Amino acid sequence: MTQLTKTSVPQNTSSCCAPSDIKQTEVREAVREHYAERARTSTSCCGSNTLYDESLISNVPAEISDFTLGCGDPITMANLKEGETVLDLGSGGGLDCFLAAQRVGASGKVIGVDMTAEMLAKARANATKMKATNVEFREGYLEALPAEDSRVDGVISNCVINLSPDKPQVFREVYRALKHGGRISVSDIVTNGEMNPLVAKGMEAWAACVAGALDMKEYVSGLTDAGFTDVRVQPKDKTQNFLSALPVGVPFSATITARKI
Numbered sequence: 001m002t003q004l005t006k007t008s009v010p011q012n013t014s015s016c017c018a019p020s021d022i023k024q025t026e027v028r029e030a031v032r033e034h035y036a037e038r039a040r041t042s043t044s045c046c047g048s049n050t051l052y053d054e055s056l057i058s059n060v061p062a063e064i065s066d067f068t069l070g071c072g073d074p075i076t077m078a079n080l081k082e083g084e085t086v087l088d089l090g091s092g093g094g095l096d097c098f099l100a101a102q103r104v105g106a107s108g109k110v111i112g113v114d115m116t117a118e119m120l121a122k123a124r125a126n127a128t129k130m131k132a133t134n135v136e137f138r139e140g141y142l143e144a145l146p147a148e149d150s151r152v153d154g155v156i157s158n159c160v161i162n163l164s165p166d167k168p169q170v171f172r173e174v175y176r177a178l179k180h181g182g183r184i185s186v187s188d189i190v191t192n193g194e195m196n197p198l199v200a201k202g203m204e205a206w207a208a209c210v211a212g213a214l215d216m217k218e219y220v221s222g223l224t225d226a227g228f229t230d231v232r233v234q235p236k237d238k239t240q241n242f243l244s245a246l247p248v249g250v251p252f253s254a255t256i257t258a259r260k261i
């Protein structure tokens, strides 16, 4: 099984952040505009049935479950328990928050964070339709989370961290928000090796979850540098069977887990 850990990581050579010729604010605005348009037009990319087991989404109305912009299933990975507090980074239309809310129950709480007003409006309207009373959506950035220190049991995220122009800051913020003993469970796009120069660069490719993808080894070192232990970055599903045949630097879906001790 292909699995990267801190000890197996070669030296980090590529960048964690927006290229120096692109300002971080430019990345953020391009990403925000891209997802505002997705929210306005309700255009999804993937279809929830390709990401989640049917049993997980069967209680969610199709108009909500069909609006996913994720690349995996962080809910099953997170193994959430009754009564836990969960933070979802880049909550979009809120699907993962509603699924997490079903797991943590009325005694638990789920907080979705997103920077795009149109997405927050959509997520809040969906919460009303779902009659979800244990879910709250907060406006904010992954790089400055609207969350108190050491209050959260689990952080989940679905295809968002790749969009950040400052991933080390995101990892520090997640570490700050988690309780000791808390964990992070993320689906994201990564590469195996430095981004292939043939892969599209620029704002549109960044907003489409391609150009900002981290190398797997940078994901491991970034989380480790922020203080996490048991950091694991693994190709999702069958990708690991053909990872060695994949050209270096091509983006693919991965699952990422780590703990704060």
Ligand SMILES: C[S@@+](CC[C@H](N)C(=O)[O-])C[C@H]1O[C@@H](n2cnc3c(N)ncnc32)[C@H](O)[C@@H]1O
Residues within 6 Å of the ligand: 031, 032, 035, 036, 067, 068, 069, 070, 071, 089, 090, 091, 092, 093, 094, 095, 096, 113, 114, 115, 116, 119, 140, 141, 142, 143, 157, 158, 159, 160, 163, 164, 165, 209
């Ligand atoms: C690819 S969508 C994923 C949405 C959701 N997680 C899902 O699975 O459908 C990315 C979401 O993250 C938000 N986002 C991107 N970068 C962000 C940042 N730096 N801070 C806060 N939200 C961000 C966008 O507004 C958008 O709603």
